[in-house]
Amino acid sequence: MVKQKLILIGNGMAGIRAIEEILKKKPTVFDITVFGSEPYPNYNRIQLSKVLQGDTEVSDITLNEWQWYEDNGIRLYPGETVTKIDKEKQFVYTDKGRIEEYDHLIIATGSNPFMLPLPGVDKEGVTAFRDIKDCEQMIDYSQKYSRAAVIGGGLLGLEAARGLLNLGMNVDVIHISDYLMERQLDRDAGQLLQKELEAQGMNFLLEKQTVEITGKKKVTGLKFKDGGQISADLVVMAVGIKPNVALAEESGIGVNRGIVVNDHMETNVPNIYAVGECAEHRQMVYGLVAPLYEQGQALAKHICGIEGQGYQGSILSTQLKVSGVDVFSTGKINEDADTKAIKMFDDWNGTYKKILVDEGKITGAVLFGDTKDGNRLLSLIKKGTDVEEYLNTDRNEESGVSLVAGMPDDEIICGCNGVTKGTIVEAIQADGLTTLEQVKGCTNASRSCGTCKSLVSDLLECTLGDDYNENQKETICACTDLSKDEVIAEIKEKKLTHTREVMHVLGWRNEEGCSKCKPALNYYLGMVNPTEYEDERESRFVNERLHANIQNDGTYSVVPRMYGGVTNADDLRKIADVADKYEVGMIKLTGGQRIDLLGIKKDDLPSIWADLGMPSGYAYGKSVRTVKTCVGANFCRFGTQDSVGMGIDIEKKFEGLNTPHKVKMGVSACPRNCAEGGVKDVGVIGLDGIWEVYVGGNGGTELRQAEILSKVKTQEEVLEVIGAFLQYYRENANYLERTSHWVARVGIEHVKEVIGNKEMRDALNERMDLTLSTIKEPWSEAVQNQTLLKELYEKVNVPTASK
Numbered sequence: 001m002v003k004q005k006l007i008l009i010g011n012g013m014a015g016i017r018a019i020e021e022i023l024k025k026k027p028t029v030f031d032i033t034v035f036g037s038e039p040y041p042n043y044n045r046i047q048l049s050k051v052l053q054g055d056t057e058v059s060d061i062t063l064n065e066w067q068w069y070e071d072n073g074i075r076l077y078p079g080e081t082v083t084k085i086d087k088e089k090q091f092v093y094t095d096k097g098r099i100e101e102y103d104h105l106i107i108a109t110g111s112n113p114f115m116l117p118l119p120g121v122d123k124e125g126v127t128a129f130r131d132i133k134d135c136e137q138m139i140d141y142s143q144k145y146s147r148a149a150v151i152g153g154g155l156l157g158l159e160a161a162r163g164l165l166n167l168g169m170n171v172d173v174i175h176i177s178d179y180l181m182e183r184q185l186d187r188d189a190g191q192l193l194q195k196e197l198e199a200q201g202m203n204f205l206l207e208k209q210t211v212e213i214t215g216k217k218k219v220t221g222l223k224f225k226d227g228g229q230i231s232a233d234l235v236v237m238a239v240g241i242k243p244n245v246a247l248a249e250e251s252g253i254g255v256n257r258g259i260v261v262n263d264h265m266e267t268n269v270p271n272i273y274a275v276g277e278c279a280e281h282r283q284m285v286y287g288l289v290a291p292l293y294e295q296g297q298a299l300a301k302h303i304c305g306i307e308g309q310g311y312q313g314s315i316l317s318t319q320l321k322v323s324g325v326d327v328f329s330t331g332k333i334n335e336d337a338d339t340k341a342i343k344m345f346d347d348w349n350g351t352y353k354k355i356l357v358d359e360g361k362i363t364g365a366v367l368f369g370d371t372k373d374g375n376r377l378l379s380l381i382k383k384g385t386d387v388e389e390y391l392n393t394d395r396n397e398e399s400g401v402s403l404v405a406g407m408p409d410d411e412i413i414c415g416c417n418g419v420t421k422g423t424i425v426e427a428i429q430a431d432g433l434t435t436l437e438q439v440k441g442c443t444n445a446s447r448s449c450g451t452c453k454s455l456v457s458d459l460l461e462c463t464l465g466d467d468y469n470e471n472q473k474e475t476i477c478a479c480t481d482l483s484k485d486e487v488i489a490e491i492k493e494k495k496l497t498h499t500r501e502v503m504h505v506l507g508w509r510n511e512e513g514c515s516k517c518k519p520a521l522n523y524y525l526g527m528v529n530p531t532e533y534e535d536e537r538e539s540r541f542v543n544e545r546l547h548a549n550i551q552n553d554g555t556y557s558v559v560p561r562m563y564g565g566v567t568n569a570d571d572l573r574k575i576a577d578v579a580d581k582y583e584v585g586m587i588k589l590t591g592g593q594r595i596d597l598l599g600i601k602k603d604d605l606p607s608i609w610a611d612l613g614m615p616s617g618y619a620y621g622k623s624v625r626t627v628k629t630c631v632g633a634n635f636c637r638f639g640t641q642d643s644v645g646m647g648i649d650i651e652k653k654f655e656g657l658n659t660p661h662k663v664k665m666g667v668s669a670c671p672r673n674c675a676e677g678g679v680k681d682v683g684v685i686g687l688d689g690i691w692e693v694y695v696g697g698n699g700g701t702e703l704r705q706a707e708i709l710s711k712v713k714t715q716e717e718v719l720e721v722i723g724a725f726l727q728y729y730r731e732n733a734n735y736l737e738r739t740s741h742w743v744a745r746v747g748i749e750h751v752k753e754v755i756g757n758k759e760m761r762d763a764l765n766e767r768m769d770l771t772l773s774t775i776k777e778p779w780s781e782a783v784q785n786q787t788l789l790k791e792l793y794e795k796v797n798v799p800t801a802s803k
């Protein structure tokens with residue numbers, strides 16, 4: 001059957017959720033292509049607040065890994081913007097010159113942050129808070145400067161302000177209204193919130209209208225209409241959002257405030273849908289994920305030909321994500337002539353509750369200080385419940401497990417994803433779930449803002465009773481209850497040899513595995529049985545499969561090996577010839593002292609490798625990468641040892657070794673440490689007559705200083721210590737755990753004890769040598785294998801996505 005061509009414009013939260021819903025219903029009907037302006041896979045935008053507040057890492061907020069796109073046969077074009085839609089011919093055009101035909105088109109272009117058109121808005125240091133780039137800019141500024149001003153005291157502004165406080169900045173919040181979050185709270189709750197946030201260190205300027213952003217090239221402060229002014233090194237604009245409708249409008253699709261859609265999310269143009277913040281349904285545009293996910297459901301049903309009543313609009317609820325402050329609001333927030341209000345204010349405990357009632361039915365609520373009734377009130381509003389029923393079943397005294405035990409099955413636990421208690425309990429019982437991660441994987445509960453995590457955890461405890469262990473072991477992924485150590489033990493005991501066999505024998509919940517467990521099992525199997533295990537190419541991340549790093553424009557990079565960062569005229573000539581012949585986009589020196597050829601077409605990869613005739617630098621692999629060296633004793637007047645020779649020997653010995661994550665090394669010949677061994681996975685420093693070996697350093701997002709592991713005298717001893725360390729890391733770290741995390745987790749003293757023990761060191765080196773004896777050079781192997789070449793590099797429609 002010929003697949004129908006489905007294109008999604010916008011690789012964000014709403015669009016991809018709609019695709020997930022479509023795949024659940026009709027996994028094989030559509031040939032899907034996704035264009036996303038941002039150069040990342042779909043990530044959890046909501047969690048950017050947590051990233052700024054220091055509670056999570058950018059690397060942990062990905063919702064759909066590159067592998068997910070591949071596993072589902074989706075072509076993703078990251079960093080590529082659709083610039084035109086031809087609605088008659090049914091084509092889309094992109095800024096990279098690509099033209100793609102569609103049968104169905106989904107527009108999910110989200111919103112743009114509203115930037116006040118003030119004089120000075122384009123100065124350095126003025127930013128919105130919408131994406132990873134903005135978040136990184138704020139973190140960067142906080143390291144250089146001390147004063148931040150946030151314009152807008154809404155949800156976003158307050159979450160940004162809390163993050164900037166956590167990053168050590170002094171923060172002024174400039175708000176136009178006379179109380180905070182006036183769109184979500186009433187005055188009483190807004191004032192309580194202000195008091196609480198002031199106690200946390202925020203400074204508020206209310207009823208202030210900014211008229212100018214001052215400074216020359218860079219921002220220095222703000223001026224207000226009342227003549228006042230403040231100084232600031234960073235200005236964050238958080239005054240609301242505007243649906244991103246320019247593309248739709250220019251392409252002749254019906255637009256009002258958002259792209260106008262009907263209940264099935266269809267626009268006024270046949271075969272074109274809109275979903276998410278860019279869509280306008282019954283005169284409403286939404287800026288929270290819960291309604292956007294409901295829209296995705298309706299869209300998926302319609303596009304899959306499943307009957308349904310369509311999207312009917314949503315009742316909103318919001319919660320501020322600032323630790324130490326509990327605020328919740330849903331439905332109507334302010335009284336009018338027809339509304340009665342039930343109010344409770346406990347000054348002593350700092351709690352406030354207001355419930356609004358219209359004709360006997362609950363229509364809205366504002367909670368401060370104690371928000372555990374929030375989801376219940378949302379459920380009651382949705383059901384149109386009589387207020388008397390609510391008042392007669394007061395659960396104020398209940399908390400934790402007894403609170404969830406008393407909830408009816410249709411009560412919502414996860415507001416973002418609309419998941420009820422009944423759905424979660426059923427999944428726990430039917431699928432044997434025991435962990436939060438598994439519940440998230442099966443039901444989506446807690447997958448967005450995460451505020452429902454404790455309720456889900458209470459529900460697990462309530463359903464499993466004594467079988468629930470809160471300090472659950474870390475399982476490999478949601479497909480199994482087994483930890484990494486248990487799986488490795490089973491592989492050894494049952495002599496398992498393939499990923500599928502592991503999944504089958506160990507009772508994987510999902511027979512196909514997932515993008516988390518497949519590469520991990522492939523690694524563990526290879527680590528346990530180096531001589532017998534046949535690497536499963538299809539279980540690897542696409543970069544490793546293609547032996548090249550995919551770039552944000554869909555091209556690849558080629559990094560040949562240069563042992564110890566040393567090159568020669570012949571190799572440089574070969575690189576120059578290749579660069580000319582294949583019109584390489586950019587030639588760049590890397591931080592690991594090598595040469596990177598960027599902008600390579602996929603089809604050209606094998607010919608370039610053949611022409612270069614140099615080994616792969618493994619710049620794409622979870623493997624030993626580079627050994628950076630300083631010039632050392634042969635040339636430098638401070639040098640005490642031959643760091644270059646040592647670096648080359650290390651690199652030659654361990655090149656191509658698979659490791660749980662990438663491994664970078666550095667060798668210097670004196671404590672000046674020019675090769676930066678202090679921030680490498682393995683750093684070697686030569687002193688007079690001895691070598692020091694450091695491990696567990698990291699120079700990336702989470703800076704960590706390497707710790708001393710050993711002091712030895714000879715080159716052989718250095719190789720012996722490094723060999724034992726790397727093998728111990730290979731055998732004990734979780735897949736995708738850098739040495740910095742692993743050493744911090746197990747403790748350097750423990751690692752020292754193991755590596756310091758001669759017997760253990762020898763045994764580790766024996767296993768290491770066995771592994772090293774099996775390594776094949778991947779580029780020359782690929783060039784000589786015609787079947788592989790055809791399969792990997794000439795195949796059309798391989799998704800341009802990687803990890």
Ligand SMILES: Cc1cc2nc3c(=O)[nH]c(=O)nc-3n(C[C@H](O)[C@H](O)[C@H](O)COP(=O)(O)OP(=O)(O)OC[C@H]3O[C@@H](n4cnc5c(N)ncnc54)[C@H](O)[C@@H]3O)c2cc1C
Binds near residue numbers: 130286
């Ligand atoms: C810091 C922060 C915290 C938040 N917290 C919460 C919260 O706690 N709860 C909540 O419910 N909501 C929260 N939100 C709002 C929520 O993140 C959004 O409602 C949601 O992400 C919108 O999804 P979307 O897919 O419509 O838009 P987006 O996620 O913005 O995705 C749209 C994507 O389309 C891309 N795009 C646009 N035009 C094109 C084009 N022409 N071609 C290709 N790609 C294009 C954009 O680059 C973008 O990546 C928060 C938002 C932020 C910024």
Ligand SMILES: NC(=O)c1ccc[n+]([C@@H]2O[C@H](COP(=O)([O-])OP(=O)(O)OC[C@H]3O[C@@H](n4cnc5c(N)ncnc54)[C@H](O)[C@@H]3O)[C@@H](O)[C@H]2O)c1
Binds near residue numbers: 156238
């Ligand atoms: N926890 C959450 O649910 C959460 C968190 C962050 C963002 N978001 C969503 O992201 C989007 C953007 O959030 P937002 O806070 O920017 O929007 P918002 O519309 O909720 O709040 C903007 C605030 O800025 C104020 N404002 C407007 N003009 C101003 C001016 N000139 N000077 C000072 N203040 C001014 C408004 O009074 C308003 O309170 C919203 O859709 C929001 O729902 C949600």
Ligand code: SF4
Binds near residue numbers: 636637643672673
């Ligand atoms: S680390 Fe020492 S020996 Fe090496 S280049 Fe720097 S100063 Fe010279």
Ligand code: FES
Binds near residue numbers: 413415445448450
């Ligand atoms: S309430 Fe936001 S993820 Fe559950």
